[in-house]
Every structure is written in structure tokens, then in C-alpha cells.
Amino acid sequence: MNSSIVKVQHLSHRYAIQWAIKDINFELSRGGVYGLLGANGAGKSTIMNILCGVLRASHGDVFIRGVNIRKQPLEAKRFIGFLPQHPPVLGDLTVEEYLRHSAHIRLMPADSVKDATNEVMEKVAVTHFRKRLIKNLSGGFQQRVGIAQAIIHKPDLVVFDEPTNGLDPNQILEVRKLIKEIAEERTVLLSTHILQEVQALCDHVWMVNEGRFVFAGSMQEFDNQIQPSSIIISLMNPPSLQRIASLEGVVKVEQLAPQRFRLLFNDPTRVMDAVVSQSNTQGWRLTELQMEKNSLENIFASLSGKTIEQEGATNS
Ligand SMILES: Nc1ncnc2c1ncn2[C@@H]1O[C@H](COP(=O)(O)OP(=O)(O)OP(=O)(O)O)[C@@H](O)[C@H]1O
Numbered sequence: 001m002n003s004s005i006v007k008v009q010h011l012s013h014r015y016a017i018q019w020a021i022k023d024i025n026f027e028l029s030r031g032g033v034y035g036l037l038g039a040n041g042a043g044k045s046t047i048m049n050i051l052c053g054v055l056r057a058s059h060g061d062v063f064i065r066g067v068n069i070r071k072q073p074l075e076a077k078r079f080i081g082f083l084p085q086h087p088p089v090l091g092d093l094t095v096e097e098y099l100r101h102s103a104h105i106r107l108m109p110a111d112s113v114k115d116a117t118n119e120v121m122e123k124v125a126v127t128h129f130r131k132r133l134i135k136n137l138s139g140g141f142q143q144r145v146g147i148a149q150a151i152i153h154k155p156d157l158v159v160f161d162e163p164t165n166g167l168d169p170n171q172i173l174e175v176r177k178l179i180k181e182i183a184e185e186r187t188v189l190l191s192t193h194i195l196q197e198v199q200a201l202c203d204h205v206w207m208v209n210e211g212r213f214v215f216a217g218s219m220q221e222f223d224n225q226i227q228p229s230s231i232i233i234s235l236m237n238p239p240s241l242q243r244i245a246s247l248e249g250v251v252k253v254e255q256l257a258p259q260r261f262r263l264l265f266n267d268p269t270r271v272m273d274a275v276v277s278q279s280n281t282q283g284w285r286l287t288e289l290q291m292e293k294n295s296l297e298n299i300f301a302s303l304s305g306k307t308i309e310q311e312g313a314t315n316s
Helices: 044-051 073-077 095-105 110-123 139-151 169-183 195-201 219-225 241-245 268-282 296-303
Strands: 006-015 018-028 033-037 059-064 080-083 157-161 187-192 204-209 212-218 230-235 250-257 260-265 286-292
Touching (some): 018 044, 018 212, 033 195, 044 187, 110 139, 169 187, 187 195, 204 219, 212 219
Parallel strands (some): 033 187
Antiparallel strands (some): 204 212, 250 260
């Protein structure tokens, strides 16, 4: 038996003639939360659906605990729990009926189903709704039930596809807390298009763009990629562009409007000190000084080796 939890080799998939993912490779051999970060259409769901045996890849292999999911799907799926983008809940069943049903389709021994159902309802805090029809639950509680079906059989790996999509801010915080608790016991892989979500939850990040990985590394390495690298300043009484460009630490200046400039730099503190002190002593009358964070699009572009387009940068 292989010691890795997941091994993905040369995974490619196409729908009709369009390639959704191309040559994806990765391996998970320890616990923690792994994030697949990518814009809509980047290929995240395709990777997850293949990983969980819902979709058959055009090329490549997935091994879960050393078991090839294409060749031995039932065996491999014992080690995985999956919450797809749309929770696979059955609205006309009660919470308890649905979770028992989930335990059966996970091939759990019949005599363990009752205890496992009670345990998982406690874990995701839905016990008080056990007799309620799922269709009468709020979106947040339906998501909890979706999470419960993914962990009822205590899998090594739990895969969440955009787990907070469509939830309100409170529900988002609650679901994130639950995911963190689950990650204390199991390896979690989640997908999201929200930068803050990976920052809030993940230890490791894979960034997907147009079906390919453009970054793989720790959260700290990822954070280094999104450090601010420019500021916007407005001066009521600006000096020449050359004078601004000569400020300590400034690498490049772009003029955005007659009195508004973007300064690119390597060390933010030196530049801000220089702008503030020179504005005071030279009477430039600083009215705006604002850090620009790299947007998700810019990070994708820079990691893909394309030109960074800074205009309209947001922290999306
Ligand atoms: N069943 C399908 N038939 C045809 N094309 C598809 C199908 N599913 C996905 N695609 C296409 O494959 C590409 C990757 O889609 P995928 O759903 O994997 O991306 P994603 O990153 O999960 O995005 P989203 O968050 O919007 O679901 C997209 O161009 C998408 O339009």
C-alpha cells in the first residue's frame, strides 16, 4: 500500500473538443487543508469530480491510498468523502433518513449506521433538526447536512467543491469553522474562487488557471506572491514625474491622472516614508496614499508569466 493519500498523475480531461484540464500532477501525503484556487471555469470542479470518481478522466490516473480509482472505484471511494458544488441532499427525506441512506450507499456495515448517523449529526450540529425535511432547512443547514454525508464514513480525505458558495456571511463563517474542525482529524481538499477563503482556511495552495497549475506551495509562499507591490498617491501640487521617480525605493512611476500616480516598488515602508516626508517639506500636498493588493487575475497573470495589468486592481 502506498503511503500517500492521493496521487494524481498526468490528469487531462476534455469535454467534446475543449480541454478543461491539461497534465495536472500532485500528491498529498499528510494532513492539513489544501486549497484549489481558480476563477470560474478554471477547471477546479473537473479535477475534483475526477478525484472523487464522479467523472472519468480522458487521460491520466488518480490513486487514493494507492488504489487506482478508475480500476477499483468502490475500494478507492471508501477513503474519500465528497461534497460537490451542489449538495447532493434529498429534500423529501428528513436529515436522519438522508444520513442513514448516505451511510448505506457508503457501504458501511448495517450495525454501525445508527451510531455513525448520531455521531455525525452531533459533529455538524444538526441533531435538533433530525426529524425535519431537508427541503425545509436553510441553505446553511443544508450545507451542514451535505458536509455530514461527506464525513459519515470517516474518510481519510474530504473534498469540498466551493463549500461556502451561495451562503450568507454568518453561514460562511460557520461552515469555515466546521471545515477547520474536520481538518483536525482528516485531510481536506477544497476549491474556491475566493482569495480570502484560501487565506482563512488553507495550509497549502494550488492555483489553477485555464486547466493548468500555475502555483503550488505553502500559504506563506503564496502570501509572498500577493504582497502589495504598488501604491496610488494623489498630490494637489505634484512635482515632475522624474522627481517622483527619484524617490527612495521607487522602481517605476505611472501617471494615472494629472495629480494621481502609481508607484511601483520593492520595499513599501521606504517609499511611503519618502512620499510623506517629501510632500511635507516640498509642499506637494498629499491627499491620497493607498496600497494596491494584487488581484486574483493579476496573481494568475504573474504566475503564468504574463504581463501584469494593474489597472483596477482589487483584492477579490
Ligand atoms: N459538462 C461539461 N460539458 C462541457 N464543458 C464543460 C462541462 N463542465 C465543465 N465544462 C467546461 O470545462 C471548463 C472547466 O470547468 P470547471 O467546472 O471544471 O471549472 P471550475 O473551475 O470548477 O469553475 P466553476 O467554479 O465555474 O464551476 C470550463 O470551460 C467549463 O465551461
